[in-house]
Amino acid sequence: MSIEVTAELLAGLWQERRPSGPPIAHTFRGTYADRWVRFHSLPSSKRYPESDDEYAIVLDRYNTILDELFADTDVFVVTMDWSRTPTGPVGYPTPRETLHPDGIRWWTESEQDDPDPEFHTHTRLYADRRPWERGCIDELLRAVADENLVEVFITDTELRRIHHPYDGGADVILATPEDRDRLRDRHADWLSSHPAGL
Secondary structure (H helix, E strand, O other), rough: OOEOOOOOHHHHHHHOOOOOOOOHHHHHHHHOOOEEEEEEEEEHHHHOOOOOOHHHHHHHHHHHHHHHHHHOOOEEEEEEEEEEEOOOOOOOOOHHHHHOOEEEEEEEEEEEEOOOOOHHHEEEEEEEEOOOOOOOOHHHHHHOOOOOOOOOOOEEOOOOHHHHHHHHHHHHEOHHHHHHHHHHOOOHHOOOOOOOOO
């Protein structure tokens, strides 16, 4: 069940609370590096699930972190598509509309640096607001795990905590470095062995 949200409200909130950069999920790791942690979705940092048991592990890990971040709160669920023009057709088909039917378009981030308009892209973000419940976005998370959806993120309505699931794991932004450290330490078995935490 989605609670009404307006594009103006959410865009204004983002600009007020997150002025360091646009709401493009893959940039969060660099923009908020002092509050970032990455968790892997499967043991041994395996990227893609191949069985029902592995999908169950992926969804459990996503939902465990999401529960710790958002239990008993409302969240914004954000999905993305892109086009060669701000209002044109989707540049690559995804199940976004089917899996996120209540998402309203609230942000367009345009890349027009190339002199050739054929290479311009317009990333369009859609959001809805809903009470967080474990499992409420499992179909969407499964599509992310299969790389059928990208640039998805979930955040509390104050934009203090962000969960960006991707195929292979999740980047999480916390309100403070101390909050990040506590969450990281609780799930140390899900961290990468890479020195940079990737």
